Amino acid sequence: MALKIQGKVMVDAPRDQVWNLLFDADVLKHMANKIPGITVQRLVQVSDDKYEGAASIGVAMIKGKYDGTITVLEKRAPEWVRFRGDGKSGANWTGGEMVLTLTEQDGKTSMAYEGTGNVGGTLASVGQRLIDTVGKHFVQHGTKALAAELAARSRKQ
């Protein structure tokens, strides 16, 4: 079931710093772990534009262990990146593409995101009524966590 994802978060850090941190596997890992329901076991960069990992993802008792990849499809430093994520867990899979647009605003960065997420397998065929909600949950928490993580790291630099 396809989800439309769209929104904007402010990151309390300058755009160049945000851009550089955005591709750091460790940042991504920390960000993901802040999302309720996600525990990342492993996340490593395997090439310039590809990351691989494993995570436990779910809400309450509905949980799965996912193996996945994140691939950077296109980027235009320091303002625009399109990437795709894919994960699979037994009879379920998730996938999606997202575009991030970074704009500098008074030393801070406005990060606009837009994309679609997809869920397939048992989750889609029996859990459709929850997918929209779960998707929103992850995106809302995920983008907030990313902004916080980026800001925190940026301050350390």
Added chain:
Amino acid sequence: MFPAKFEYYAPTTVNQAVALLKKHRDAKVLAGGHSLLPTMKLRLAQPPVLVDIGKVKGLAGIKVAKGGATIGALTTHATIAASKDLRKQCPAITEAAALIGDMQVRNRGTIGGSLSHADPAADYPAVMIALGAEMKAVGPKGARTINASHFFKSLMTTALKPSEVLTEVRLPPHQPNSGCAYVKFPNPASRFAVAGVCAWIALDAKGRCAKASIGITGACATATRASKTEAALRGKELNEETIAAAAAQAADGLDCLSDIHASAEYRAHLVTVLTARAIQQAVARAK
């Protein structure tokens, strides 16, 4: 149809159950099983350990007294629906119980299981919020009480800690000149609430609304309160127009969910319709 493997424990006391939950961090509590087992059969949930509290003594039953009603966590929906004492004091909860799933589900499913699972489309949460119910939870550090307003955190997530067991639901005592009602729009397939609204209304001496408390379920990721409608009713003469005007605000600010049965917009609309209907019934009962 075939759950994955798990370890199974059947404690006979709450303390044993809590100890097991403390020991097995990924354990799930099994009560009637009508939320958990369907998910396990589809292997969407694969808890490694189940703590079946079905054999724990003293967790089932309804007590209605002057100070309010208590409902044990293992009390089935059927028992709640059939309780005459409860109906007299608080018809909304018996109404909600009678509309859950179907007869067989009501015979096995428990109030504690349903509340702990916190399905966004479950019926009870709206009632709990509207009535200001309290949940008693027992954990390794003893018992504590959680008000319904703070109990439903987010999608299928409650204020219960992993090692806590919900043991009892407490409903406040019946107030004179008050009435409550639960109204539901069921999903034609699953019978879950596409939207469900519980209204509790207290009247003042002049028959105006002294206080209104309205809980909404099914519409959002978690059960919530129709604060604007509550405020709009307070102090008002209750007639068709004032009720309609207040109910029209019931979905304001809600982030309604959308699925193949109902769009967010339609859900929001249903919330307003059901709110008006629930208020009307509650007022009729308060008089």
Added chain:
Amino acid sequence: MAQLKLTVNGVIYEADIDPRLLLVHYLRDTLGLTGTNVGCDTSQCGACTVLVDGLAVKSCTMLALQASGSKITTIEGLKQDGVYHPLQQAFWDNHGLQCGYCTSGMIMTAVDFLKHNPHPTEAEIRHAIEGNICRCTGYHNIVKAIKAAATQMADNRPLQRPQGQV
């Protein structure tokens, strides 16, 4: 493995079972009581309905272990002394079944229902069997059969349900 002890149709059984075994699989596969059918995975269809301590439940949504210590009645245990239960008879008399797959569950649900509502209206009957899906009959003759059985049973033997249960 875990210990199970229960009574099914008046016979006591003890077994050491895998905890994940569902009650319906225990009844069908272990005891060979294949009158109880499986029609869905999601607790909607009611084909697997049996009585657990007198209450109609969906045996696909219950671990066999949860029934430990209980008395189970399946469709096979309904006929007494060679005489059909009035509901069985009424389903036959009123053509309340076609393929028969939902019938066991439908009858078991009705057994529980009529215990506490011996004089049901049509609407009450229709509400009572919401958890039992029949794809053949359009429910028309099922409703008729339950009504007929209710009339027959009310004449013969009033049954009282335990307090506080629906």
Added chain:
Amino acid sequence: MATQIIGSTVKRREDPRLITGAGKYTDNIVLPRMTFMAILRSPHAHARIKKIDASRAQKHPGVLAVYTGEDLKKGGVNPIPVGFVLPDMKTAQHHPLAIDEVHYVGDGMAAVVATDRYTAKDALDLIDVEYETLPVVVDGEKATHAGAPQLHPEAPDNVAYYWKVGAGDADKALTEADGVIKQRIINQRLIPTAMEPRVAIADYQPATGDLTLYTTTQNPHLIRLLMALVLGQPEHKLRVVSQDVGGGFGSKIYLYADEVIACFAAKQLARPVKWTEERTENYKATIHGRDHITDAEVGYKKDGTITALKVKTWANQGAYLSNFAPLIPTFFYGPMLQGVYQISNFFVEVWGTYTNTTPVDAYRGAGRPEAAYLIERAVDWVAFELKMDPAEVRRKNMIPPFTSAPYQTSMVYAYDSGNYPATLEKALKNAGYADLRKKQAELRKQGKYMGIGISTYVEITGAAPAQVAASIGAGVALVESALVRVHPTGKVVVYTGSHAHGQGHETTFAQIVADQLGLSVDDVEIVHGDTERTPWGAGTYGSRSQPVGGAAVYVATQRVIEKGKKFATHMLEAAEADVVFEGGKYFVKGTPSKAITFQEVALEAYTAKKVPADVESGLEAISFFNPSNFTFPNGAHIAVVMVDPDTGKVDLTRYICVDDVGKVINPMIVEGQIHGGIVQGLAQALWEGAVYDDDGQLLSGSMMDYALPIASNLPSFETSRTETPSPVNPLGAKGAGEAGTIGSTPAVANAVMDALKPFGVRHIDMPLTSEKVWRAMQKK
């Protein structure tokens, strides 16, 4: 002479076992050393399979084998064939387990065989598959658009076939019409949901080479034939047994991949292999029904006369062509768009298309509901535009009564017999139509919206005249057979090729024999569902069991009577021409007091005490009945609904119908068929609908999201009949299995639209969910 058992209500002989839990459903069968199979199904709607690694599954304790598509291919298993072939049809290879590519969510990729079901299921989770996902198309029309994802190289633009039929000059008639209505109309995809999921148990004996398949099928003989072709198993070494079947509604006609895999595995392992479908699996792996997108143009005159119908239909056939799929949206749809009306100008075009969805085939009604829905909606559109009463528009266009000679329609078929006006008028009278309209007007004034919907349908059943069927593409002769065997004591066993799954053949077929032979129904046993015991039968579907299978029983019984006459002639010491058979007795014309009983004759047939050597012993006869035409059941259905203007919720308050299914063997059973049919049809109008997302994920994948009808949403029904016997079979029967379904969908849809008339709504597509109805009411 008949003893009037035909036409009487006889309680079903099937029921004692079914009400006591002693039914013999396939899943109840336990064989020694039986193993259990589970199928790994694709979670992707379209993907290339890069790798299947089953090594972890194979090592899992209790797992006996894991098979993939390649294993089956190497083992000589052929693709599953299509049994109905249209000219220029592009048939995609349908391997029982996918090879290289998967084409829908649910496509099988691997099979695990283990010592128990739980273990088989556990092992599925241990198979690692690497996919490369491919673009997906789920919409039957969009699949033909330029740039759409392509499913099969054999079928460019995803078109499996293009088919057309017509009469007169539709374009000219549309130009000359007073008015033309153009409307896109969707007949949504349905999931059959027989309550018993499918089950297959294969049992192979290596010493003899005998393979037995116990399976949940509506037609064991057809399965044996197809399985022999797919598996390369000699037909005489293959036995297909189907005992009690928990409903089919068309979904259990076809040879399914799972049955093939079970047979293959049983041969490989030399152990019985059982596969039991789960419901969520059933929703993906068992065929779906309907799924038409149609652009219609209706031409009409000011007086309500309908002059032309032009139709373009995209029939979504799913990822592969199922066994009979191409028949349904063509010959069972196009010509039936004429309905019960005198319309002379038609042009119907159909594109059967491949999409990344579960294959679609015949589901209760199969083609005729789609046709009836379209023409019955069209009549109401005309009524809407002309502000006429829909009953009046029907009267205006209706074919007059024809009871002595067939009515040649504009396209292809000749209707066998019918009195459509009588059926409509009876229904209107039973409904109290005039009063309903008055009440509707009063309620509208109070802001309450009542709707009254009519449908007057005709359908085609009783397939089929074998030569006609062959000429239009059928792969097998749709004849039915019966062997009537009389034992020395006069007890009878009938071996029928038809096979019931809820229709009560054990009762009605026995009624035919008992009636003719003057026996009690209890003296007649019906054997069905086993290819080793019964002669050929094409199966139970398309409401054909009485008009074809029942007719075979009747003819064979007549042959028994004739054969009996030879013995009776000698026993009565009379001339054969003078011997008559009446009321179960043979006697010389005019002297019934000196009669001999059928039982005495039966005994003589096996003792030969009186007959000379040239009279062959034994008393049995077989018939392969080939009807001279199809049959055309018809009826008038009226639905009354209330629509809640606040929520859009539709409540069905009354349902009145009058059906003409020809002569009836057992009124109780026919009525039951009508009840069930009505609900399946109206459920399409109000609730049911398969929903796919753009990725090809089936979102209505369980009973939690696929809204089946439940008792509390329905009223009891007011059924009634008219009877114009069919001249094409000796029983005069037309078939009753699908009538209700075909009549009810448009009746209820028309009722909802009638309720919405004050809101200016002419058409909304099914299912008429609360939200859709509510939205339609907001537009004014």
